[in-house]
Amino acid sequence: MTDYDDLFAETAASDSLFVDKRALDPLREPDEIVARSEQQQQVARLLNGVHEGYLPTTVSIYGPPGTGKTVTTRRVCGEFAARTETFAVEYVNLKECRSLFSAANEIHLELTGTKRGAYEGLDGVFEGIWEALEAYPEWTVLILDEIDHIQHDSNYDPNDFFYRLLRGEGKLKRDLNLSVFLVSNELLEVDLRLDSRVKSAMDGEEVFFPPYGVALLERILRPRIEQAFRDGAVPDAVFEYGVREAARRWGDVRKALRLFRQAGETATERGLEAVTRECLDATIETTGKEAVTEKLLALPFNHFLVLTGVTGWTERPSGEIKQPVTTSEVVASLHQQNLAEEFLLSERAVRELVTDLETMGLVDTWVDSRGREGRVKQIETSFDPQWVRDVLERYVAETEQVDPESVLADPDVGS
Numbered sequence: 001m002t003d004y005d006d007l008f009a010e011t012a013a014s015d016s017l018f019v020d021k022r023a024l025d026p027l028r029e030p031d032e033i034v035a036r037s038e039q040q041q042q043v044a045r046l047l048n049g050v051h052e053g054y055l056p057t058t059v060s061i062y063g064p065p066g067t068g069k070t071v072t073t074r075r076v077c078g079e080f081a082a083r084t085e086t087f088a089v090e091y092v093n094l095k096e097c098r099s100l101f102s103a104a105n106e107i108h109l110e111l112t113g114t115k116r117g118a119y120e121g122l123d124g125v126f127e128g129i130w131e132a133l134e135a136y137p138e139w140t141v142l143i144l145d146e147i148d149h150i151q152h153d154s155n156y157d158p159n160d161f162f163y164r165l166l167r168g169e170g171k172l173k174r175d176l177n178l179s180v181f182l183v184s185n186e187l188l189e190v191d192l193r194l195d196s197r198v199k200s201a202m203d204g205e206e207v208f209f210p211p212y213g214v215a216l217l218e219r220i221l222r223p224r225i226e227q228a229f230r231d232g233a234v235p236d237a238v239f240e241y242g243v244r245e246a247a248r249r250w251g252d253v254r255k256a257l258r259l260f261r262q263a264g265e266t267a268t269e270r271g272l273e274a275v276t277r278e279c280l281d282a283t284i285e286t287t288g289k290e291a292v293t294e295k296l297l298a299l300p301f302n303h304f305l306v307l308t309g310v311t312g313w314t315e316r317p318s319g320e321i322k323q324p325v326t327t328s329e330v331v332a333s334l335h336q337q338n339l340a341e342e343f344l345l346s347e348r349a350v351r352e353l354v355t356d357l358e359t360m361g362l363v364d365t366w367v368d369s370r371g372r373e374g375r376v377k378q379i380e381t382s383f384d385p386q387w388v389r390d391v392l393e394r395y396v397a398e399t400e401q402v403d404p405e406s407v408l409a410d411p412d413v414g415s
């Protein structure tokens with residue numbers, strides 16, 4: 001039986017470098033929004049429309065992850081609501097919604113405290129939303145976060161969802177002034193392939209949040225690092241190095257906070273007096289690899305197979321994996337892998353799968369001009385190609401799509 005006294009004693013950090021680790025929790029509301037004055041002004045200007053009798057039907061708030069979209073939009077809208085009697089704001093995160101019906105129901109829940117039953121359908125839910133909004137102040141902003149998680153499902157088309165939300169009969173009948181702020185990573189029209197009917201009902205207002213550069217990331221992180229760590233536990237040069245790396249790689253506050261937290265844990269485990277550059281490097285290396293490995297393990301079989309082809313050539317005598325490779329080299333590598341016939345992919349199939357992999361951010365491609373051979377597409381992994389080989393055995397063991405004996409015996413082809 002486990003002795004829990006021993007267990008907790010063994011796992012307690014002695015001489016921890018942290019004094020208040022919560023300061024590094026990305027879910028924690030910052031006291032102050034730093035460095036987003038332009039975006040705060042844009043949102044404030046839009047909200048001030050209330051005093052002139054106009055709010056846009058939609059505002060797209062977009063930009064890469066961890067760039068402060070949610071925190072900034074919520075803060076400015078909240079502060080405006082606190083100063084304006086005729087205005088209210090509600091926030092709904094749609095990340096976990098598996099269907100358009102559940103997304104609408106989530107909005108219903110936020111406005112009324114209850115959900116509607118499935119038998120009432122999307123119409124019933126929207127009717128409930130309009131009824132609830134009648135009791136709201138004259139102007140309402142509904143912030144819909146992670147709206148890009150809304151996808152086509154078997155029952156509803158996102159176009160219907162948006163059309164109802166923007167121009168639903170119940171809304172028009174009641175003359176409701178509802179403005180929807182859509183928070184997402186991409187511009188929605190592009191991402192969700194919205195049709196022209198919906199697009200014309202949207203207002204085209206946009207607020208863009210670019211990735212953070214070094215100076216802004218430094219201003220956001222400094223107070224949190226100071227609060228989280230013991231005095232002197234993150235020397236200036238190490239802090240600056242971490243910020244520079246985080247800005248260069250991600251421009252994302254959430255990832256930057258995680259980098260410093262994990263580097264601090266590594267330094268504590270190693271019994272160091274302070275975090276070092278090596279602790280940051282080790283964290284970058286493992287988190288990068290872990291994240292990619294997870295993505296690789298979740299790939300459909302054909303996509304994974306193509307990656308084994310992209311990484312299937314070894315340079316002699318260096319022993320390095322050849323990068324970049326061409327589409328024909330990928331196909332040739334797959335043909336040398338002793339694959340069962342049903343797994344042999346045509347050049348065209350490989351091309352399509354490479355496009356998918358590029359969309360997923362797993363490969364980069366470009367076209368090189370090769371004199372008489374014409375233009376040739378070059379393909380390489382966006383991460384260390386060795387990681388595909390490292391994960392191979394696990395992929396074969398964990399995937400249930402193939403008989404492990406029949407494929408992927410030895411992807412290593414000499415070049």
Ligand SMILES: Nc1ncnc2c1ncn2[C@@H]1O[C@H](COP(=O)(O)OP(=O)(O)OP(=O)(O)O)[C@@H](O)[C@H]1O
Pocket residue numbers: 025026027028029030032033034035036063064065066067068069070071072184185209220253254
């Ligand atoms: N300008 C800022 N000032 C202070 N803290 C910030 C700022 N930007 C981001 N943060 C911190 O980073 C966290 C993540 O930001 P936020 O959730 O707003 O990002 P996001 O752009 O909405 O990301 P995602 O697209 O992944 O949802 C916030 O909770 C906050 O702690």
